[in-house]
Amino acid sequence: MLSRWFGLLALAVLISAAGLVPAGAASRIKDIVDVEGVRENQLIGYGLVVGLxxxxxxxxxxxFTRQSLQAMLERLGVNVRDANMRTANTAAVMVTAHLPPFATNGTRIDVTVSALGDAKNLQGGTLLVTPLLGADGEVYAIAQGPLAIGGFKAEGDAATIVRGVPTQGRIANGAVIEREITYQLNAQSSLRLSLRNPDLTTARRIALAINDLMGTGVAEPTDPGTVRVSVPPKFRGNIVxxxxxIEQLIVEPDLPAKVVVDEATGIIVMGQDVRVSTVAVAQGNLTVLVTEDPQVSQPNPLADGQTVVVPRTQVDVLDDSERKLAVVRTGISLQELVDGLNALGLGPRDLISILQAIKAAGALQAEVEVM
Incomplete structure (x- = not known):
């Protein structure tokens, strides 16, 4: 009986603790910000794949493949300057990779290899030693190894089958880091947190959460996309x-009222805070349908005539007269707005035109962004 009482007490504590978590789309700070200096860097290189x-x-x-092949062989002591090479087992490729933050010498990273010329398939190929350069022109890694291709291509005289992209592949742990990017994180006296979705309210909430944790005003939002954090004395030299x-703190990001429209695909995305003023909406299209159904006319038996094609045209006009005027009330929720527009029997294309017309009338209290 006593154990059951303790079990109920523990359940009550868990329920009360769960009620302290703010409602809505609450997120950890680490999921909505980036720390200045903790970032990847892009690497790129040009190389040759052999063994195809x-x-x-x-x-x-x-x-460019011929020139690269000649230059490589000459470096190895083979003179092919005046030779007529006809090999089709070599391909020029571009090699790309991401250099992780705080990566050290000798560690390995994955690389992506993409055909540059008219190669049909990189399956079975091996990438030769390829320096990978950063934006400053310095070599940060060296890539080499056999390719793993996710697609294939098979062809015959009358049919071809292609799955995936056989002219692109990856080499797991295919590059060795040769140069480090120095950034002394522990030596910083202040940090800047960059919001992935800049917003004034969200930046202020992050600063308040950090200040509540530290007990002092060490965090300050400097703009919608940045929160500056001064390192407290007890964390000097131990910023990790x-x-x-800070990363484990929970905040609720604030979202602007926005409607995103993709004209090319007919996709519409509306935020939860989208509101409309009272407005009447009607939609109708005038459709003219012209159908051609030609008939073949033949002369009577033994008659002196010719077989001719007689045109027959049918014209129908659809004006959607059954569609009525609908009233969209003010202050409705997103769900009510969607239900009201769906009740008009509208497709995505018509919804885009309706939303743009409501915005033009000044009744849509949201930003409309057309992609």
Whole structure:
């Protein structure tokens, strides 16, 4: 009996603790901000893939492949300057990779290899030593290894089957980091948190949450996309602990009232705070349908005549007269707005025109962004 009483007490504590979590789309700070200096860097390089089964670049159509192949062989002591090379087992490729933050010398990263010329398939190929450069032109990694291709291509005289992209592949742990990007995180006296979705209210809520944790005003929103945090004395030289505590704080991001419209695909996305003033909406299209049904007319038996094609045209006019005027009330929720527009029997294209017309009338209290 006593154990049951303790079980009920523990359940009550859990329920009361759950009620303290703010309602809505609450998120950890680490999921909505980036820390200045903790970032990836893009690397790129040009190299050669060898070992292909006749699916590489045709050297006549890819002069850069021919030049690269000649230069590589000459560095290895093979003179092919005046030779007529016809190999199709080599392909010129671009190699890309992401250099993680705080990556150290000797660690490995994945690389992506993409054909540059007219190679048909990179399956079975091996990437030769390729330096990977950063935006400053310095070499930060060296890539080499066999490719893993996710697609394939099979063809015959009358049919071809292609799955995925056989001219692109990856090499897991295919590059070795040779140069580090120095950034002394622990030496910083202040940090800047960059919001992934800039918003004044969200920036203020993040600053308030950090100040409540620290007990002092160490955080200050400087603009909609940045919160500046001064490192407290007890965390000097140990910013990792400070960031670990800050990242776990829960805040509720504020979202602007926005309607995003993609004209190309007919996609409409509306935020939860979208509201409309009282407005009457009617929608109707005038459709003219012209149908051609030609008939063949033949002469009577033994008659002196010719077989001719007689045109027959039928014209129908649809004016959607059964559609009525609908009233959309003020202050309704997003669900009520969607239900009201759906009740008019509208498709995505018509909804886009209706929303733009409501915005033009000044009744849509939201920003409309057309992609």
């Amino acid at each position: 089964q006749g699916t590489g670049d045709s050297l006549n159509n890819a002069p 602990d400070l960031l670990t505590d």
